Amino acid sequence: MGEIKNDNKMINIYDIAEMSGVSIATVSRVVNNNPKVSEKTKAKVMEAIKQSGYTPNVFAQGLGLKSMRTIGILVPSIADMYMSSAVAYIEDNLHDAGYDCILRCSGYTAEQKETHIQLLLNKKIDAIILVGSTYAGSEDESHNTDYIRTAAKDVPVFIINGLVDGENIYCTASNDYQASYDVTTALIESGRSKILFLTDSRSYSANQKKKGYRQALNNAGISVDERMIIHTENKIPVVKSLLENTKDIEFDSVFATDDGMAIGALKYALSNGIDVPNQLSIVGYNNSNLCICSEPELSSVDNKIEKVCKDTCDRLIDILKGNDNVPNQSVVACKLVKRATTDF
Amino acid sequence: MGEIKNDNKMINIYDIAEMSGVSIATVSRVVNNNPKVSEKTKAKVMEAIKQSGYTPNVFAQGLGLKSMRTIGILVPSIADMYMSSAVAYIEDNLHDAGYDCILRCSGYTAEQKETHIQLLLNKKIDAIILVGSTYAGSEDESHNTDYIRTAAKDVPVFIINGLVDGENIYCTASNDYQASYDVTTALIESGRSKILFLTDSRSYSANQKKKGYRQALNNAGISVDERMIIHTENKIPVVKSLLENTKDIEFDSVFATDDGMAIGALKYALSNGIDVPNQLSIVGYNNSNLCICSEPELSSVDNKIEKVCKDTCDRLIDILKGNDNVPNQSVVACKLVKRATTDF
DNA sequence: TTGTATGCGTTATCAG
DNA sequence: CTGATAACGCATACAA
Numbered sequence: 171m172g173e174i175k176n177d178n179k180m181i182n183i184y185d186i187a188e189m190s191g192v193s194i195a196t197v198s199r200v201v202n203n204n205p206k207v208s209e210k211t212k213a214k215v216m217e218a219i220k221q222s223g224y225t226p227n228v229f230a231q232g233l234g235l236k237s238m239r240t241i242g243i244l245v246p247s248i249a250d251m252y253m254s255s256a257v258a259y260i261e262d263n264l265h266d267a268g269y270d271c272i273l274r275c276s277g278y279t280a281e282q283k284e285t286h287i288q289l290l291l292n293k294k295i296d297a298i299i300l301v302g303s304t305y306a307g308s309e310d311e312s313h314n315t316d317y318i319r320t321a322a323k324d325v326p327v328f329i330i331n332g333l334v335d336g337e338n339i340y341c342t343a344s345n346d347y348q349a350s351y352d353v354t355t356a357l358i359e360s361g362r363s364k365i366l367f368l369t370d371s372r373s374y375s376a377n378q379k380k381k382g383y384r385q386a387l388n389n390a391g392i393s394v395d396e397r398m399i400i401h402t403e404n405k406i407p408v409v410k411s412l413l414e415n416t417k418d419i420e421f422d423s424v425f426a427t428d429d430g431m432a433i434g435a436l437k438y439a440l441s442n443g444i445d446v447p448n449q450l451s452i453v454g455y456n457n458s459n460l461c462i463c464s465e466p467e468l469s470s471v472d473n474k475i476e477k478v479c480k481d482t483c484d485r486l487i488d489i490l491k492g493n494d495n496v497p498n499q500s501v502v503a504c505k506l507v508k509r510a511t512t513d514f
Numbered sequence: 515m516g517e518i519k520n521d522n523k524m525i526n527i528y529d530i531a532e533m534s535g536v537s538i539a540t541v542s543r544v545v546n547n548n549p550k551v552s553e554k555t556k557a558k559v560m561e562a563i564k565q566s567g568y569t570p571n572v573f574a575q576g577l578g579l580k581s582m583r584t585i586g587i588l589v590p591s592i593a594d595m596y597m598s599s600a601v602a603y604i605e606d607n608l609h610d611a612g613y614d615c616i617l618r619c620s621g622y623t624a625e626q627k628e629t630h631i632q633l634l635l636n637k638k639i640d641a642i643i644l645v646g647s648t649y650a651g652s653e654d655e656s657h658n659t660d661y662i663r664t665a666a667k668d669v670p671v672f673i674i675n676g677l678v679d680g681e682n683i684y685c686t687a688s689n690d691y692q693a694s695y696d697v698t699t700a701l702i703e704s705g706r707s708k709i710l711f712l713t714d715s716r717s718y719s720a721n722q723k724k725k726g727y728r729q730a731l732n733n734a735g736i737s738v739d740e741r742m743i744i745h746t747e748n749k750i751p752v753v754k755s756l757l758e759n760t761k762d763i764e765f766d767s768v769f770a771t772d773d774g775m776a777i778g779a780l781k782y783a784l785s786n787g788i789d790v791p792n793q794l795s796i797v798g799y800n801n802s803n804l805c806i807c808s809e810p811e812l813s814s815v816d817n818k819i820e821k822v823c824k825d826t827c828d829r830l831i832d833i834l835k836g837n838d839n840v841p842n843q844s845v846v847a848c849k850l851v852k853r854a855t856t857d858f
Numbered sequence: 859t860t861g862t863a864t865g866c867g868t869t870a871t872c873a874g
Numbered sequence: 875c876t877g878a879t880a881a882c883g884c885a886t887a888c889a890a
Contacts (some may be wrong), residue, residue: 181865193877198869206875225636229582230867232573233882238637240616247602251803254598257593261619270637273617275605292569293582293614351661406806433807440809459595462750463777463807465784528881540883552859574883577866651868862889867882874877 181224189218200224232268232294240270242295244286246278249279251430251474252456256301259476263483269296278304285315291324297486299328303343303375306332326489328482331473332374333499340489341499344473344483346375349448349504350382350425351442353453355472356506357423360514365430366419368426370404370437379427379455395419402431409434410447422450430455433464436511452511466510473504525568533562545570576638584614585830586639588630590622590648596772596800598644600674600819607827613640622648628661635668641830643672647687647719650676670833672826673815676718677843684833685843686826688817690719693848694726697769697797697815700850702734704858706767706795712779713771714748723771723799739763746775753778758786766794773798777808780855796855810854817848 183201189196192211199207200215218224232238241264245253261271272293276286283305290298298321300306306329307315315334321327322338329341357365367383369376380399387394397419404411409431426432432454439446446452446466454461457472481500488496508514527545531538536555538568541804543551544559562568576582585608589597605615616637620630627649634642642665644650650673659678665671666682673685701709711722711727724743731738741763746756770776776798783790790796790810798805801816825844832840852858 180867186869194868195870195877196875199876202869208875218516227577227595227867227883228638229573229576229580230882231869233571233577233867233884234869236573238573243617248592248605249599249602251598254595254601255593257598257617258593258619261592263619265618271617273587273605273615274609275602292572294572384882397880406803430803437809458776459750460803460807463804465809469768505551524883527885528883538884539886540859543860546885550859571883574866575885577868577883578885580866610861798865860890862887864885864887866884869881871880872878874875 180227181222182227183224186215186218186222186224189222190214201223236294237296238270238294240269240272240293240295241299242272242274242290242293243301244274244276244283244290244298244305245301246276246283248273248275250302252457253301254450256475256479260299260301260330263480264486267483267487280314287317287321290319295325296490297326297328298331299482299486300332301330302370303329303332303373305329306334306341306370306374326486328486330478331475339498340482340485340496342380342478342485342502343375343499344475344478344502344504346378346504347382347385348475349471349473349506350379351386352382353425353506354383354386355390356514357425357451357453357512358386358392360451360512362423363423364395364423365393365398366421366424366435367399368409368424368431369399369401370428370431372401376427383425386497404428404430406430406434406437410437410441415439417494424450424452426453429458429460429468431471432468432470432511433460436464436466436468447511447513451513453506457507461507461509464511469509469512470507471504472507474502477502524571525566526571527568530559530566530568533566534558548818580638581640582614582638583612584616584637584639586616586618586634586637586642587645588618588620588627588634588642589645590620590627590650592619595802596819597645598825598852603820603823604643604645604674604827607824610831611827611831619826624658624661631661631665635665639669640834641670641672643674643826643830644676645674647673647676647717648675648715650678650685650718666740670830672830674822674826675819681841684826684829684840686822686829686846687719687722687843688819688822688846688848690722690817690848691726691729693815693817693850694723695730696726697850698727698730699734700858701767701769701795701797701856702730702736704795704856705738708739708765708767709742710763710765710779711743711770712753712768712775713743713745714775715771716745720771727769748772748774749772750778750781754781754785757782768794768796770797773800773802773804773812773814776812776814776855777804780808780810780812791855791857794858795857797850801851805851805853808855813853813856814851815848816851818846821846 179371183194183197247364274286276283319336327339331343333341424435444450454468454470457470461468461470485496527538527541530541618630622626663680671683675687677685768779783794788794798812798814801814805812805814830841
């Protein structure tokens with residue numbers, strides 16, 4: 171047992187050179203599709219490679235090229251549905267372009283994020299992608315994105331759904347401000363005025379949503395009641411019992427920055443005999459599976475994560491090709507998906 | 515713009531050696547915590563390292579050690595909730611042990627799986643983890659796990675939720691046979707006899723579930739009606755309309771191999787005025803978020819993915835430490851979570 | 859305890 | 875078009 175000592179000396183470029191009667195330089199040229207090599211010798215070398223099943227040693231390649239064609243992906247939690255689908259799109263795009271992905275889950279605290287980003291940089295990745303606006307700093311502490319600018323001195327940094335200024339930093343975000351403004355406005359136009367805003371985050375994205383909510387109320391001449399803006403956990407039962415214990419403030423609609431919280435509100439309504447959407451309209455965010463699981467099905471904002479990821483990867487690939495005129499920021503429009511928890 | 519040419523010559527072991535007035539060998543010893551180095555010189559070197567912010571070049575380390583302490587994770591789709599939570603646990607465990615993870619999403623076809631596993635091997639990872647029983651072969655084609663045995667000649671292969679024989683292959687699976695047997699038996703004992711079995715897969719795991727279902731029926735003296743075993747897609751609306759068009763076969767309960775299909779069945783019941791659980795009992799699998807999203811909430815099998823991942827990583831770390839007596843297979847018990855779609 | 863010298867497997871720069 | 879050979883940055887066996 172356990173005798174898989176893997177002593178089989180890996181075949182290397184010298185072996186191929188010998189087998190095909192050429193120098194290692196020529197083998198290297200063939201492997202790298204260098205045009206200045208005659209068809210004849212190329213054929214010989216290719217044959218030897220095929221026979222032996224040779225593949226170049228990536229460590230040696232990395233040492234020479236200072237790159238292993240690897241991208242670091244940092245995500246607070248891959249178990250989150252929004253993040254995991256983002257990673258799915260990213261991995262797919264990058265893989266097609268010949269890059270591998272190192273995944274790290276950082277958690278949400280500032281310290282964790284900085285530590286993980288540093289560890290990732292040590293791996294000499296070609297670029298880093300930060301998934302989720304949690305990396306884009308929070309409400310009051312605008313300074314705490316400095317660690318991103320520091321990282322950007324080493325490799326290009328790409329942010330999914332956050333906007334951070336800085337050289338070598340590239341951001342793609344869905345237009346959460348506009349989407350949030352539009353949803354709030356639609357609720358108002360459908361006769362609602364007491365709109366509960368539920369969020370679990372103080373990230374860049376959450377702030378954009380909050381701004382859109384405020385602006386829509388302002389534009390409609392409704393003064394913002396700060397008690398209507400509630401920070402909670404993105405967990406169905408937590409939100410449900412939260413609302414059950416919030417009898418002091420009246421609301422005729424709920425707008426949540428994640429579907430989980432919206433479902434919590436829906437559960438609250440169902441178990442308290444509140445008619446949805448007539449007595450209570452509910453809108454979620456992210457257009458996740460939960461939307462079509464609930465009954466009635468949940469209206470939600472589709473934040474076009476696939477497009478955001480595609481844009482990000484396209485620009486990453488451009489940058490790594492050496493392309494110079496790549497825009498630093500881009501914004502993707504969201505889309506409201508109307509289902510049965512709203513009547514507009 | 516674009517002037518981030520990164521020309522800053524990376525500081526290397528020679529620089530540190532010079533700065534601290536020692537040889538590179540000594541620096542290397544300090545970096546690797548080699549005990550035979552005096553406290554005094556160690557302090558000097560540490561100081562230089564701290565001053566300069568030096569970190570060893572991982573490519574050079576890899577070239578010498580033939581390892582970059584990296585584990586390859588192969589998963590058919592990271593957007594799947596079950597898989598993404600598995601990857602979350604795996605990444606966490608491995609990270610704590612000082613390993614990084616390369617993630618690849620392979621898709622479900624045999625060809626894709628083989629290609630991706632090969633590409634992963636070329637990266638000279640230290641081990642490979644296959645997440646999901648789709649890698650463990652399907653019903654009829656027992657031979658098609660050979661590509662796993664081939665890979666295992668290069669590096670240890672770990673399978674999450676599948677059992678494949680072979681040297682250097684280590685498997686951890688939840689006991690889906692037993693769980694399925696227990697669920698089916700419970701349904702029977704609560705007075706059901708026409709149990710629809712819904713599945714979207716022919717993987718090892720799906721087969722185990724099917725066997726448990728059959729065995730329970732047999733033991734109860736109920737002959738298996740093959741029409742009750744239905745292969746479909748794990749999509750809520752697909753299953754819902756499937757059942758709406760299946761008026762020819764009667765059923766008083768549904769057991770699905772994934773929560774998504776169970777929710778589809780629930781939706782069918784709700785929209786057709788069928789009382790759940792009285793007229794129709796429903797049990798799902800994976801105990802996902804969907805269970806507490808639906809109304810009534812879904813009974814489901816918790817397959818203890820966290821424990822499965824922990825076991826897998828523990829053994830992986832053991833193996834890579836050179837430990838010899840590591841069991842090849844282990845099985846983790848599932849747990850039925852009773853909610854409102856069943857009355858037992 | 860410390861230093862010297864060599865190997866690891868490529869890529870790339872020169873000559874030829 | 876092809877071949878020597880010098881980096882690349884580190885670990886380590888061997889000397890001292």
